[in-house]
Amino acid sequence: MIMFTTAALFLTTINALTVLLFYLDKAKAIAGERRIRESDLLTFAFIGGTPGAFLARHLFRHKTRKEPFSTRLMVIAVLQIGALIGWFLL
DSSP states (O other): OOHHHHHHHHHHHHHHHHHHHHHHHHHHHHHTTTOHHHHHHHHHHHIIHHHHHHHHHHHOOOOSSOHHHHHHHHHHHHHHHHHHHHHHHH
């Protein structure tokens, strides 16, 4: 039970941070300021923030047509879904 609670807390936190980073990047883009690196945004998605990344893209209409960012985010999502399927099939 403690492991599930820890995992849920981690995923909630990482997804909230991912949404925040996308928001800040969008705000910086509008203001013409130095942006958050795409590699940092993708790293947060990779470590569990993929749902937050997709939510933020939709909410803020940010990085929705940017390539190769969109493709890389989709690859991360597919790998994570595959890993989850594999985990539950064990």
